[in-house]
Amino acid sequence: MNIPVQQLSPAEPAMPALWEVHPWGRSFRLLEQDRFSVRHLIIEAGKSIHLECHLHRNEHWLIVSGAGRVQRGNAEFDLFEGDSLDIGIGETHRIANLGRMDLHMIEVRMGCYLADDDLVEGLPS
Numbered sequence: 001m002n003i004p005v006q007q008l009s010p011a012e013p014a015m016p017a018l019w020e021v022h023p024w025g026r027s028f029r030l031l032e033q034d035r036f037s038v039r040h041l042i043i044e045a046g047k048s049i050h051l052e053c054h055l056h057r058n059e060h061w062l063i064v065s066g067a068g069r070v071q072r073g074n075a076e077f078d079l080f081e082g083d084s085l086d087i088g089i090g091e092t093h094r095i096a097n098l099g100r101m102d103l104h105m106i107e108v109r110m111g112c113y114l115a116d117d118d119l120v121e122g123l124p125s
Contacts, residue, residue, distance in 0.1 A: 024043050025043045026041075035111065036114070042103070042104055043105070044103075045101060048094055052092070053119065054090070054119050058086065058089055059107055060087075060110070061106070063081055063082065063103070064081065065081055065101075067103065068096060068097050068099075069095070069096045070094070
């Protein structure tokens with residue numbers, strides 16, 4: 001969901017149009033190409049993305065600050081600053097920020113279809 005600058009409250013800094021606000025935080029589209037895109041995700045303290053999988057894309061995550069608990073398939077493990085992770089097509093995944101500060105990560109999407117509607121949410125935990 002893109003929020004026009006005019007709708008931001010006075011307490012929030014003005015965000016460029018490429019920022020997207022989510023229930024878990026926000027993301028910024030850094031680069032969009034035909035078969036890959038790069039985003040900066042900020043997951044707020046105590047929040048998590050939904051368990052999901054993608055039908056047409058792989059993802060590569062790089063943690064640039066903070067730490068998160070990842071669920072990928074049936075495995076659960078922690079990632080810290082400098083750690084990275086590859087997620088295959090159809091592989092269920094999510095990340096939770098269990099820390100007190102925002103978790104910053106770079107997400108690289110790769111595949112033939114990269115739009116946000118290429119996902120299945122609400123999967124059983």
